[in-house]
Amino acid sequence: MQDVSMQVETVPVTERAYRVVKERLLSGELVGGSMTSEGEISAQLGISRTPVREAFLRLEAEGLLRLFPKRGALVVPVSAVEADDVLEARLLVETHAGRTATELPPAAHRRLVELLSELLAAQEGAVLDGDLAGYAALDARFHQEIVEAGGNEVLRRFSVGLRERQQRMIAHSVRWDASRVTVFVQGHRALLDAIEQRDPAAFERLIGEHLDDARAGL
Structure with missing residues (x-):
């Protein structure tokens, strides 16, 4: 016993x-x-x-x-190879997810836009408070919600596997250069606008630029 x-x-x-x-x-x-x-x-x-x-x-x-x-x-530091692999995988997954998000039925589309708007506001609040760790978690969730909105369970599970690596990379990036946060938040606002305007071509272009910004900060 x-x-x-x-x-x-x-x-x-x-x-x-x-x-x-x-x-x-x-x-x-x-x-x-x-x-x-x-x-x-x-x-x-x-x-x-x-x-x-x-x-x-x-x-x-x-x-x-x-x-x-x-x-x-x-x-263990985030290696350059790991960072490139994660960003390449994210580009493939999130390009598809963004296109799907722009094509959601009206009610689901409205809910996603409202949720992403709330997360964006929370990110801005974390930046003002100097809470870089909190920002990194909100950043990861912003992208995860876009993927989950598509309803593809296989992609959702795959994206969850990337999420922790993504959060760690973002935390590393903003810890060494806090000014990067402003660039990332602006990128999120542009992605949200593309989803709200139902513009898949703009989203595809913007997610590529956004991930390039993330790569430059590592």
Whole structure:
């Protein structure tokens, strides 16, 4: 009975450690190329090292950390190859998604435009507050909502897989050059206008330019 009780208590603590560290990685709080450690994280969270070690192993399997015995964990930087691969995949997915979004039935089209407008306003608020991590999450969601509006479940799942990489790349970009945020927000407004005007050709051109801006900031 004692072993079962310990297991029940350990699982949520491990999951908590995993989620906290992963969020710090995706938000850019843990910068690529920097080192962290089980002791550092366990002290911050007020837990033992064991659940942190298990969380680190999961994150290493996801390619976000590289573990070095007795030295700690290296935050794996976003490589140029990974960035190019993600942006190329996004261009293919989001070009199709944008075209589909411009062709939605009136009610669905109106809901999407309203949602994207709300997200854009939230992005502008995050910029004013200097909340770059919050902005990065809102940026990723803006693009994800366009993909999900198309109703293609295969593309939706594929895009979710790209979303975390996208968020990490954006966080990296704006952390090193906060002025990039203004360029990205302007790009989102232009994409929203193209969807609202039901102009697929404009959206295709603008998403290419937007992703080129993202590449230039990496």
